[in-house]
Amino acid sequence: xxxxxxxxxxxxxxxxxxxxxxxxxxxxxxxxxxxxxxxxxxxxxxxxxxxxxxxxxxxxxxxxxxxxxxxxxxxxxxxxxxxxxxxxxxxxxxxxxxxxxxxxxxxxxxxxxxxxxxxxxxxxxxxxxxxxxxxxxxxxxxxxxxxxxxxxxxxxxxxxxxxxxxxxxxxxxxxxxxxxxxxxxxxxxxxxxxxxxxxxxxxxxxxxxxxxxxxxxxxxxxxxxxxxxxxxxxxxxxxxxxxxxxxxxxxxxxxxxxxxxxxxxxxxxxxxxxxxxxxxxxxxxxxxxxxxxxxxxxxxxxxxxxxxxxxxxxxxxxxxxxxxxxxxxxxxxxxxxxxxxxxxxxxxxxxxxxxxxxxxxxxxxxxxxxxxxxxxxxxxxxxxxxxxxxxxxxxxxxxxxxxxxxxxxxxxxxxxxxxxxxxxxxxxxxxxxxxxxxxxxxxxxxxxxxxxxxxxxxxxxxxxxxxxxxxxxxxxxxxxxxxxxxxxxxxxxxxxxxxxxxxxxxxxxxxxxxxxxxxxxxxxxxxxxxxxxxxxxxxxxxxxxxxxxxxxxxxxxxxxxxxxxxxxxxxxxxxxxxxxxxxxxxxxxxxxxxxxxxxxxxxxxxxxxxxxxxxxxxxxxxxxxxxxxxxxxxxxxxxxxxxxxxxxxxxxxxxxxxxxxxxxxxxxxxxxxxxxxxxxxxxxxxxxxxxxxxxxxxxxxxxxxxxxxxxxxxxxxxxxxxxxxxxxxxxxxxxxxxxxxxxxxxxxxxxxxxxxxxxxxxxxxxxxxxxxxxxxxxxxxxxxxxxxxxxxxxxxxxxxxxxx
Numbered sequence: 001x002x003x004x005x006x007x008x009x010x011x012x013x014x015x016x017x018x019x020x021x022x023x024x025x026x027x028x029x030x031x032x033x034x035x036x037x038x039x040x041x042x043x044x045x046x047x048x049x050x051x052x053x054x055x056x057x058x059x060x061x062x063x064x065x066x067x068x069x070x071x072x073x074x075x076x077x078x079x080x081x082x083x084x085x086x087x088x089x090x091x092x093x094x095x096x097x098x099x100x101x102x103x104x105x106x107x108x109x110x111x112x113x114x115x116x117x118x119x120x121x122x123x124x125x126x127x128x129x130x131x132x133x134x135x136x137x138x139x140x141x142x143x144x145x146x147x148x149x150x151x152x153x154x155x156x157x158x159x160x161x162x163x164x165x166x167x168x169x170x171x172x173x174x175x176x177x178x179x180x181x182x183x184x185x186x187x188x189x190x191x192x193x194x195x196x197x198x199x200x201x202x203x204x205x206x207x208x209x210x211x212x213x214x215x216x217x218x219x220x221x222x223x224x225x226x227x228x229x230x231x232x233x234x235x236x237x238x239x240x241x242x243x244x245x246x247x248x249x250x251x252x253x254x255x256x257x258x259x260x261x262x263x264x265x266x267x268x269x270x271x272x273x274x275x276x277x278x279x280x281x282x283x284x285x286x287x288x289x290x291x292x293x294x295x296x297x298x299x300x301x302x303x304x305x306x307x308x309x310x311x312x313x314x315x316x317x318x319x320x321x322x323x324x325x326x327x328x329x330x331x332x333x334x335x336x337x338x339x340x341x342x343x344x345x346x347x348x349x350x351x352x353x354x355x356x357x358x359x360x361x362x363x364x365x366x367x368x369x370x371x372x373x374x375x376x377x378x379x380x381x382x383x384x385x386x387x388x389x390x391x392x393x394x395x396x397x398x399x400x401x402x403x404x405x406x407x408x409x410x411x412x413x414x415x416x417x418x419x420x421x422x423x424x425x426x427x428x429x430x431x432x433x434x435x436x437x438x439x440x441x442x443x444x445x446x447x448x449x450x451x452x453x454x455x456x457x458x459x460x461x462x463x464x465x466x467x468x469x470x471x472x473x474x475x476x477x478x479x480x481x482x483x484x485x486x487x488x489x490x491x492x493x494x495x496x497x498x499x500x501x502x503x504x505x506x507x508x509x510x511x512x513x514x515x516x517x518x519x520x521x522x523x524x525x526x527x528x529x530x531x532x533x534x535x536x537x538x539x540x541x542x543x544x545x546x547x548x549x550x551x552x553x554x555x556x557x558x559x560x561x562x563x564x565x566x567x568x569x570x571x572x573x574x575x576x577x578x579x580x581x582x583x584x585x586x587x588x589x590x591x592x593x594x595x596x597x598x599x600x601x602x603x604x605x606x607x608x609x610x611x612x613x614x615x616x617x618x619x620x621x622x623x624x625x626x627x628x629x630x631x632x633x634x635x636x637x638x639x640x641x642x643x644x645x646x647x648x649x650x651x652x653x654x655x656x657x658x659x660x661x662x663x664x665x666x667x668x669x670x671x672x673x674x675x676x677x678x679x680x681x682x683x684x685x686x687x688x689x690x691x692x693x694x695x696x697x698x699x700x701x702x703x704x705x706x707x708x709x710x711x712x713x714x715x716x717x718x719x720x721x722x723x724x725x726x727x728x729x730x731x732x733x734x735x736x737x738x739x740x741x742x743x744x745x746x747x748x749x750x751x752x753x754x755x756x757x758x759x760x761x762x763x764x765x766x767x768x769x770x771x772x773x774x775x776x777x778x779x780x781x782x783x784x785x786x787x788x789x790x791x792x793x794x795x796x797x798x799x800x801x802x803x804x
Contacts, residue, residue, distance in 0.1 A: 190227030292316020387429025
């Protein structure tokens with residue numbers, strides 16, 4: 001490598017002129033580069049400098065060592081020093097010695113010394129050398145290292161280092177990052193700041209970090225890091241978008257800013273005098289500003305870090321376990337888990353990261369490496385009652401360590417398991433910890449199982465987390481007790497148990513003989529797949545694995561699952577009762593579902609009247625008062641249709657109707673009663689008179705509706721005797737109450753008249769003959785009724801005249 005040199009100063013008159021000019025330049029340097037360099041290497045002495053300094057005073061003037069990027073992408077490394085008065089005695093002469101570094105900024109990996117290491121190099125000239133400016137082979141060699149001086153510098157500026165490194169990081173990441181201004185009375189201190197900055201950067205970025213250790217005009221400086229003396233630093237603070245000012249001559253130690261784990265770790269490494277770790281972290285090939293690898297090396301080197309650094313180290317090591325040797329992994333584990341690591345600030349994020357590192361090492365690294373992290377995970381699980389899903393395996397803890405840890409943690413473990421505020425899922429996790437430690441907690445298992453089962457039914461998605469799944473998989477005794485509790489609870493709330501299986505991954509095995517749970521687990525598939533609900537009921541009972549006669553409560557669970565807590569239809573209830581018998585319903589408490597199925601059936605359901613007598617016969621003494629009227633009136637409806645009632649059934653229907661049966665049950669009875677009064681051949685006149693004299697609006701409305709049924713209309717058209725009978729009945733009792741008056745008018749005009757108008761003359765004659773056989777004026781009244789307007793005149797003449 002050939003590096004051109006440039007010397008610039010104020011020279012006496014000669015062939016090349018006088019004043020400031022280049023006095024020696026390596027041949028071949030372009031004129032354009034000289035013009036650009038001239039703008040970068042000037043020097044102004046400090047404001048307070050003596051006008052005619054002596055040799056000792058000159059040695060105290062700041063030196064301006066700078067690295068600048070030129071227009072063509074190359075760099076100019078220059079040192080400018082004050083030399084006092086010039087040849088003519090004028091004040092203000094200086095000498096600049098520069099080296100041109102021609103590598104373009106986008107070249108491959110940089111090699112060679114960092115430019116800042118040339119600070120104090122004996123190769124820097126204070127005047128123009130007599131032999132001119134031959135090219136150099138490399139950057140000027142550094143002066144001898146001063147470790148004590150550097151250590152003292154780092155100690156004195158320790159509070160500022162983390163913030164400084166964070167700003168240096170921004171310089172490397174963002175071209176528009178604010179310039180860093182270093183206010184120091186001694187430019188050598190600025191050079192040490194820059195050395196620190198380059199040490200934490202990747203080598204190539206350190207070679208391209210631009211700087212100047214001294215300038216009188218920081219506002220005009222283009223470098224990324226700028227050094228100024230105290231009097232020139234005034235007025236720069238407060239311009240955060242342009243400058244980040246570090247003035248250790250005036251300001252107290254800064255307050256902690258936003259956490260930057262990488263910068264904080266770099267600061268602590270320097271303060272621990274372990275700067276060689278920066279070279280080691282580069283060999284790991286990690287991201288240059290990733291806090292994880294740097295923090296891992298720091299902890300392994302016994303450098304304490306706060307929680308963010310420890311968390312970053314654990315997370316990185318979990319994903320790069322092969323990057324560290326066994327000794328460093330062990331040292332890292334000890335540092336993360338040791339009592340000195342927490343400093344009272346260990347948080348959930350750090351505990352979780354240590355858990356991930358343990359999971360990565362468990363079974364891969366030797367037990368000695370895993371053991372500290374395993375002890376930390378178990379202790380934190382007990383004390384924080386937040387058990388991770390992945391706990392150490394049996395191989396992560398040696399026997400002595402397990403016994404020691406169990407003796408220390410068992411009292412806390414039992415206290416946490418018994419504490420009122422511990423969540424059921426956390427209790428299950430603590431039982432897993434007890435299992436890993438070999439602690440005896442068998443006496444606490446039933447209580448934990450009971451609480452966990454209730455939580456699973458109350459909020460299955462929340463309760464069935466990763467930790468609970470792990471506990472049920474790892475602890476067979478806990479699983480058995482939880483399933484027992486769930487089976488018992490499912491018998492009382494099968495819908496909740498069905499939701500549990502629908503919304504979680506909990507599944508039963510073939511050996512899990514819990515009949516209620518088995519039905520709940522199968523309900524979703526069985527109920528939808530069966531051809532009808534009664535078939536679904538029998539399929540579910542088959543899934544239970546037990547006989548409903550040996551375990552009657554499975555019938556109640558199955559019926560609740562199929563009908564979702566509602567009563568079955570009357571026909572379904574009749575089939576279930578016929579298939580199972582009454583005794584099992586008594587034992588299971590499902591008889592009320594059958595009773596409600598009949599009592600709540602709609603008016604048009606004929607199965608209700610058939611079911612009601614069965615319910616009354618089998619469960620009479622169990623029936624609650626509100627259901628009895630409906631069942632009794634439905635039984636009457638069935639008997640009316642069968643023709644098996646004794647006398648007084650109209651009065652009986654009215655009496656039962658007044659006791660508060662369900663509307664559908666009463667409507668069924670009134671419909672059956674009306675049909676019998678209209679169509680039965682053996683209709684007693686006393687029952688008809690009871691209907692008319694009841695003046696009951698609902699019963700007479702049912703009678704009017706029954707008269708409009710197709711069966712009645714068809715019979716009127718085909719049977720003249722039936723027409724005559726209906727005429728005599730509907731023309732009767734003009735003195736009865738207003739409800740009957742309205743009903744008879746509607747029946748004669750709305751039902752009978754349209755039919756009569758459609759009869760043939762021969763059919764009308766047959767009707768009149770039938771009326772004549774009854775005697776009295778019925779035939780004459782019928783002929784008069786047929787004439788328009790006749791009803792009003794005849795209404796007062798109609799009286800009860802009998803009829804079949």
